[in-house]
Amino acid sequence: MSRTRVNNFSISLDGFGTGEGQSAEAPFGHAGDRLHQWMFATHWWHGPGGSGGVDDALAQRFEPGIGAEIMGANKFGYPGWHEDPAWKGPWGPNPPFHTPVFVLTHHTRPSIEMEGGTTFHFIDASPAEALATAREAARGQDVRIGGGPTVVRDFLAAGLVDHLHAVVVPIVLGRGVRLWDGLEGIDTQYEVEATSTPSGVTHVTFTRPGV
Amino acid sequence: MSRTRVNNFSISLDGFGTGEGQSAEAPFGHAGDRLHQWMFATHWWHGPGGSGGVDDALAQRFEPGIGAEIMGANKFGYPGWHEDPAWKGPWGPNPPFHTPVFVLTHHTRPSIEMEGGTTFHFIDASPAEALATAREAARGQDVRIGGGPTVVRDFLAAGLVDHLHAVVVPIVLGRGVRLWDGLEGIDTQYEVEATSTPSGVTHVTFTRPGV
Ligand SMILES: NC(=O)c1ccc[n+]([C@@H]2O[C@H](COP(=O)([O-])OP(=O)(O)OC[C@H]3O[C@@H](n4cnc5c(N)ncnc54)[C@H](OP(=O)(O)O)[C@@H]3O)[C@@H](O)[C@H]2O)c1
Ligand SMILES: NC(=O)c1ccc[n+]([C@@H]2O[C@H](COP(=O)([O-])OP(=O)(O)OC[C@H]3O[C@@H](n4cnc5c(N)ncnc54)[C@H](OP(=O)(O)O)[C@@H]3O)[C@@H](O)[C@H]2O)c1
Numbered sequence: 001m002s003r004t005r006v007n008n009f010s011i012s013l014d015g016f017g018t019g020e021g022q023s024a025e026a027p028f029g030h031a032g033d034r035l036h037q038w039m040f041a042t043h044w045w046h047g048p049g050g051s052g053g054v055d056d057a058l059a060q061r062f063e064p065g066i067g068a069e070i071m072g073a074n075k076f077g078y079p080g081w082h083e084d085p086a087w088k089g090p091w092g093p094n095p096p097f098h099t100p101v102f103v104l105t106h107h108t109r110p111s112i113e114m115e116g117g118t119t120f121h122f123i124d125a126s127p128a129e130a131l132a133t134a135r136e137a138a139r140g141q142d143v144r145i146g147g148g149p150t151v152v153r154d155f156l157a158a159g160l161v162d163h164l165h166a167v168v169v170p171i172v173l174g175r176g177v178r179l180w181d182g183l184e185g186i187d188t189q190y191e192v193e194a195t196s197t198p199s200g201v202t203h204v205t206f207t208r209p210g211v
Numbered sequence: 212m213s214r215t216r217v218n219n220f221s222i223s224l225d226g227f228g229t230g231e232g233q234s235a236e237a238p239f240g241h242a243g244d245r246l247h248q249w250m251f252a253t254h255w256w257h258g259p260g261g262s263g264g265v266d267d268a269l270a271q272r273f274e275p276g277i278g279a280e281i282m283g284a285n286k287f288g289y290p291g292w293h294e295d296p297a298w299k300g301p302w303g304p305n306p307p308f309h310t311p312v313f314v315l316t317h318h319t320r321p322s323i324e325m326e327g328g329t330t331f332h333f334i335d336a337s338p339a340e341a342l343a344t345a346r347e348a349a350r351g352q353d354v355r356i357g358g359g360p361t362v363v364r365d366f367l368a369a370g371l372v373d374h375l376h377a378v379v380v381p382i383v384l385g386r387g388v389r390l391w392d393g394l395e396g397i398d399t400q401y402e403v404e405a406t407s408t409p410s411g412v413t414h415v416t417f418t419r420p421g422v
Contacts, residue, residue, distance in 0.1 A: 013226070171398045178225075
């Protein structure tokens with residue numbers, strides 16, 4: 001069965017999934033790269049010399065079995081990106097998705113085919129509609145909800161997420177976009193596990209029973 | 212050296228230290244007892260049959276070495292408690308403090324001596340003044356900042372906390388009083404550890420270097 005998953009989604013102790021002041025130069029605003037240092041340190045990301053423990057094992061689940069991603073406009077672009085017809089996201093010519101990627105936005109534009117199997121499609125649709133579209137493109141594989149926090153929150157609120165892997169980083173960001181707002185009691189719909197690792201982060205997984 | 216400590220301070224994944232709707236019957240509002248089930252299950256709290264692992268070891272640090280506690284008015288009372296001259300807190304005749312307890316409040320009243328060594332003193336003072344008073348009463352022992360979230364946050368913001376033991380419970384409360392508000396970057400002043408346990412909670416300790 002095709003699942004809807006969130007992987008490697010980092011939040012601060014105070015629940016922020018990104019900092020304030022997003023820009024082309026600072027995609028995470030004042031958070032810099034502090035939310036993902038645990039991930040950059042893994043063998044999966046860093047290659048030789050990277051960490052080989054639980055952080056690495058969980059990080060690696062990002063790609064296998066995924067047939068499409070859905071992301072928000074603010075993950076794809078910086079504020080004002082839609083006025084730049086040449087903008088193709090911050091990942092360079094070969095983005096790390098290698099599948100169709102559906103960008104939720106009120107500023108749709110023609111699809112962009114990148115190297116390595118990534119094609120960006122721009123759609124203005126409800127979470128449920130976007131998921132139906134992405135699922136078809138995924139041809140039986142899983143769909144990743146790639147973030148940012150606004151989009152993950154919307155999919156959680158709509159009951160559309162089967163598995164959430166959140167990574168609590170022990171920093172207090174203070175400002176930005178929060179993941180958990182409006183999701184009171186969401187934990188009761190999932191089997192929840194928490195595992196801290198020597199890097200200092202805590203992997204929290206929400207898995208829908210039976211899926 | 213006398214340290215200022217916070218022990219067994221539970222927060223939800225979204226950072227709330229208490230729920231909404233505090234009352235005499237529901238001291239934690241809609242959170243009920245969900246923030247402290249991990250603690251009630253320990254041998255320290257429950258006695259025979261209680262859990263004997265890391266939750267228990269950390270929970271036990273609550274009492275030894277403490278010479279005084281400072282707490283907020285909302286921990287001591289329910290909304291409107293100050294109109295009830297007979298109110299002595301929600302803990303019964305023998306409260307679990309066994310030291311002087313300084314209740315920060317704008318509604319001061321005469322001190323109340325309870326069984327078992329607890330005396331409640333009511334003071335209207337800044338965090339630094341309250342700490343100086345409590346430290347004197349503690350006669351060289353540590354001072355516990357007992358909560359709730361408002362008071363812990365104020366002492367953290369004033370730079371007065373040497374050790375914070377927060378316990379992240381994997382529930383999403385959605386409403387209540389948050390611990391981390393206004394504390395951007397506070398983690399950088401401490402050595403931080405995170406340890407998850409089989410009960411599902413994650414113990415996060417902030418320890419001031421060299422103290
Ligand atoms: N913590 C992590 O692990 C992680 C993971 C990925 C990304 N991020 C970070 O998260 C940040 C972006 O997150 P964010 O919460 O600001 O925004 P976001 O979730 O990326 O995007 C939200 C935006 O997408 C568009 N959108 C969302 N739903 C839509 C719908 N149903 N129909 C049409 N348009 C829709 C809207 O933009 P328009 O109206 O402007 O089109 C909306 O403002 C970036 O800083 C990124 O680096 C963090
Ligand atoms: N999560 C945990 O582990 C934990 C631990 C302890 C308690 N709690 C819970 O936390 C809740 C209470 O927390 P809270 O954040 O609502 O309130 P609180 O921190 O207990 O008390 C705040 C109140 O104390 C008084 N106050 C604080 N600083 C003062 C100062 N410098 N001078 C004079 N008065 C001062 C003010 O009340 P007035 O102006 O009315 O006097 C203020 O509104 C309760 O539900 C309790 O059960 C949770």
